[in-house]
Structure formats: structure tokens, C-alpha cells
Amino acid sequence: MPDPDRAAPRLTLVLGGARSGKSRYAEGLIEALPGPWLYVATAQAWDDEMRARIDAHRARRPPPWETVDAPRDLPAMIGRAPAGRPVLVDCLTLWLTNAMLDDDADLAAEVEALVGSCRAAAGPLVLVSNEVGFGIVPENALARRFRDEAGRLHQCLAAIADRVVLVVAGLPMTLKGDT
Template sequence: MPDETRAVPRLTLVLGGARSGKSAHAEWLVSAQAGPWLYVATAQGWDDEMRERIALHRARRPPPWETVDAPRDLAGAIRRAPPGRPVLVDCLTLWLTNAMLDEEADLAAEVADLLAACAAAPGPLVLVSNEVGFGIVPENALARRFRDEAGRLHQRLATLADRVVLVVAGLPMTIKGETQ
């Protein structure tokens, strides 16, 4: 039975730092809706440490969660979601990293496609992303470009979003829209 006190608006953006609790909060939001729920994962298990992180995330999501891996075609995964099904995307900064490291990618076109898919999502959509703009200025050009691209992506998504939540130390703070 859905929890009316945790109704998910059409588009929610959940931001936070590493290990802030943002993914757990997003899962909590989505799980209040009638399942099954769709989890769109953008991570790739390139090494043992990342494979372990992915396994821990998957173990936290028993059925009725369905997982779709979309490290690159995030817009397509959102568009293919069954109408009305709550969708959680985790996380945008991993997707952005994957796109930036793909030398063939047209990042501006992919971001525009993602924004269009989010605006037309067929059901409640919760997006998780790392807020990377609170730290020091990165030392190298690629890291600075990543920080800047992430900041611009977050601003554009926040404009589209009905709700934006910042999670710090496991505490969600609603910075746009109604509190949950």
C-alpha cells in the first residue's frame, strides 16, 4: 500500500556528497509508491572495489525492485520505463563520468537528450547525483571540467524538478518543493 505522506512528485532531484545517504533516501522515497519499482543504475564495475559497491547497492534492493543497467543510454532507459512505474536513477555523476570519458560522445547533445527524457518521463522519476561543487578547485583540467559539467547539469535539472533535496549526514533537506 502506497504511503501518501511520501508522495513522489513527477521529478525529484536528490543531491548529496559521498556517503551522505542520498541513495538510501531516494530508495525510501520511491519505495513509498506502489511497486514494482525500476532502478536505473549507471555504475560500471571496472575494478573489485566498484563491483563490491554495486553488489552492496543491489543487496539493499530486494524484489519488487527491477534493475536496469544504463551506464551510457540513460535517456533511453528513462524513455523505456513502463508508464506510471516509479523510477530511480542512481547516479547522474557516474553517467556524466561515463559520457565524458567516451571520446566519441557529444556531451551537449547527450545532456539535452537526458533533460528531454526527464521532462517527458512516463511516471515519477527520482534522480540521484553527487554534489561536487562544495570542495576545493580540482588540480587537473578533466576534474575541473567534470565539476563544472556536473554543476551545470544539476542547475538545469533543478529548474525542471518539482522537488530538490540535499542530503547531508543522512539528513534530507528540501531546497525546492514540498517536504516529504
């Protein structure tokens, strides 16, 4: 249980595997704070499978959640959030995928802009991302590159975060900060 007299961490990184319950856990962190809450969705509906996942996620978020989409310009969206407004970004993995699939994108510049916007955010800001580096080296070169980019991004964000949590089977393991 969060201590209501203790200030919420400014920046939290929630990592987890597929179907680990990381989104639900992150929503719980935000919902423990006074609303309204801003949900920044990064999914792009490339196909029906992805569309079904987006819909299932949205159905969990009635008001006082407000949902905005930022599949590409996530740094600007984070920069525009009003001070003191709890913000949940779900998830960085999809944003990174979208950026990597955009041939016109300068990926390094976008990642730098994202880290900069997180560093500058007033918070409370909670970032959700998939930990994808614990398997065998993928045969697919794009998958290998994605894995590298995701790992580096997580390291950068973990270094500036006040709290980092790894979610396994819905249960949090605190890597940094107070539980």
C-alpha cells in the same frame, strides 16, 4: 511521512555528498509508492573498488525492485519506463563520468537528451546525483571539467524538477517543493 492522498512529485532530484545517505533516502521515496519499482543503475565496474560498491548497492534491492543497467544510454531507458512506474536513477554522476570518458560521445547532445527525457518522463522519477562543487578547485583538468558539467546538469534538472533535496548525514534538506 508522505501524505498518501497527495500525488507523488513527477520529478525529484536528490543531491548529496559522498556517503551522505542519498541513495538510501531516494530508495525510501520510491518505496513509499506502490511497486514494482525500477532501479536504473549507471555504474560501470572499472575496477574492484567500484565493483564492491555496485554489489553493496544491489544487495539492498530485492524484488519488488527490478534492476536494469544504463551506464551509457540513460535517456532511452528513462523514455522506455512504463507510465506510472516509479523509477530511480542512481546515479547521474556515474553516467556523466561514463559519457565524459567516451571519446566518441557528443557530451552536449547527450546531456540535452537526458534533460529532455527527464522533462518528458511521466514519472514518478527520482534522480540521484553527487554534489561535488564545494571543495577547492581540483588540480586535475578533467576533474575541473567534470565539476563544471555536473554543476550545470544539476542546475538544468533542478529548474524542471518538482522537488529538489540535498541530503547531509542521511537527513534531507528541501531546496524546492514540499517536504
